Amino acid sequence: MNRKYVYPMLIIIVTVGFYYFEGYIENNGFTEKKTKKTTDFGFYYLPTSTTGTIIVHDFYSLSYSEKHEQAEWVAYELKKEHLSANDFKRPFFEEDRKVKSSSADWRNYKNSGYDRGHLCPAGDRRFTYEAFEETFLTSNITPQNHEFNSGIWNYLEQKIRYWAKIYDGVYIITGGILSENLSTIGYEHVSVPEQFYKIVFSNSSTNPKMIAFLMPHKDTKTPLKNFVVPVDEIEKLTGIDFFTSLEDKVENQLEASTTTQGWKF
16 A cells, blocks of 8 residues: 555544443443442432523533523532542632533622532532532622621531531532522623522432421521421422432431431531
8 A cells, every 4th residue: 555545544543442441331321420320429319490490510410590590500419539629729710611601700790798609518529629619600609698607507508518517418409599680790780699508318228218408698697406497498499309219218208307417516
């Protein structure tokens, strides 16, 4: 064969071979992203969406509200092995390209008097820089009073990490109560929730349990136990059905509960 045809033929053979090899890897379940989404991060328990805009990221999922320019919920799994003390440099906040209407510009928060409050905490995603960086998408932040964000809300996040450690992982759904006539910040009118919630689910095969917190958006020294409410109450406030994938009997029992028994405070 003439030498001038050898190299083009080699390039074509290598390209075709790589294409089929890549397809084989993906079709046989070896794609890293697929593994993360179906096993490591609990996407089986996604709530319903009142907006129809569910975004699935690699390390958490959310339902975005264009009207309020933030997520109505963020859901993710925090396993014991996810807990890490890695001290990554904080990246810049960026708009979420998966939100077709575009998530809020971070500049809406500038000089607003409010923190850019994470819903999926950066502290829960320190096991890799990729996971940590993903929490800095603006679809994952909400306006929070600094004393609230660094106080009772931060304390609850730390408590959940403790539960993830001793219960070998928990599933979390969190967000602000996005009601009508909320005050707003910035040129895109980002709503400022007056209440925030977190729902924590421990899916133990022998003792599944669920606990929910509903907090006023203000600084407080009130004990965490005082903010425990049934999940049913949060569903009424938000219009979201949180655990549709559970059997009805189990879902109804867990979502009606206000007991703190079994949760180490």
